[in-house]
Amino acid sequence: MSEIIVKKAEYSDVPQIAEIERDCIPQPWSEAAFAAALEDKKAVTLAAFCGSVLCGFVTGVYLLDTADIYSVAVSDEYRKKGIAKRLLEEFFSSLPNGVNSVGLEVRESNMPAIKLYEKTGFERVGLRKNFYQSPSENAVLMTKNLKD
Ligand SMILES: CC(C)(COP(=O)(O)OP(=O)(O)OC[C@H]1O[C@@H](n2cnc3c(N)ncnc32)[C@H](O)[C@@H]1OP(=O)(O)O)[C@@H](O)C(=O)NCCC(=O)NCCS
Numbered sequence: 001m002s003e004i005i006v007k008k009a010e011y012s013d014v015p016q017i018a019e020i021e022r023d024c025i026p027q028p029w030s031e032a033a034f035a036a037a038l039e040d041k042k043a044v045t046l047a048a049f050c051g052s053v054l055c056g057f058v059t060g061v062y063l064l065d066t067a068d069i070y071s072v073a074v075s076d077e078y079r080k081k082g083i084a085k086r087l088l089e090e091f092f093s094s095l096p097n098g099v100n101s102v103g104l105e106v107r108e109s110n111m112p113a114i115k116l117y118e119k120t121g122f123e124r125v126g127l128r129k130n131f132y133q134s135p136s137e138n139a140v141l142m143t144k145n146l147k148d
Pocket residue numbers: 024025070071072073074075078079080081082083084085086106110111112113115116117119
């Protein structure tokens with residue numbers, strides 16, 4: 001496998017990002033939503049490339065001292081190679097100094113994602129009953145303290 005390069009996403013990356021999202025997230029963001037995130041100065045979207053192939057991304061936003069991750073996903077054939085972990089680590093590094101914590105919600109049944117978040121320092125801090133629709137499911141709330 002070629003070296004993985006992670007960089008700030010550009011408009012030309014949006015179709016591939018939205019395609020990965022559609023392939024693996026039950027209620028995916030549209031291309032327009034990803035394009036709007038690129039225009040938002042407080043949003044961070046990073047893309048991982050294996051050679052010329054965009055194989056994963058992370059998108060999130062920060063406000064004052066906290067950040068939220070909206071989505072992280074890696075194409076099926078590139079999984080379990082450390083790409084999501086790398087994307088999250090670069091997301092944390094890209095945040096301004098004043099951001100102290102990162103939060104997210106994840107479907108209770110999504111074990112690969114929960115394991116990934118635990119591996120990168122997130123802790124379970126709550127449960128939001130029936131937060132997700134289609135299918136209805138509880139959300140696990142997780143937080144990572146960046147100042148540990
Ligand atoms: C969750 C997801 C992003 C992980 O991507 P990935 O690149 O395969 O993850 P990594 O290779 O970086 O794995 C890092 C750690 O996460 C955990 N992990 C990842 N996939 C796992 C799996 N299938 N089962 C159990 N643990 C898993 C492991 O702890 C792993 O560390 P290890 O390899 O040292 O054991 C990927 O499975 C995916 O895109 N899923 C669909 C989208 C999704 O559910 N996103 C999250 C919701 S927003």
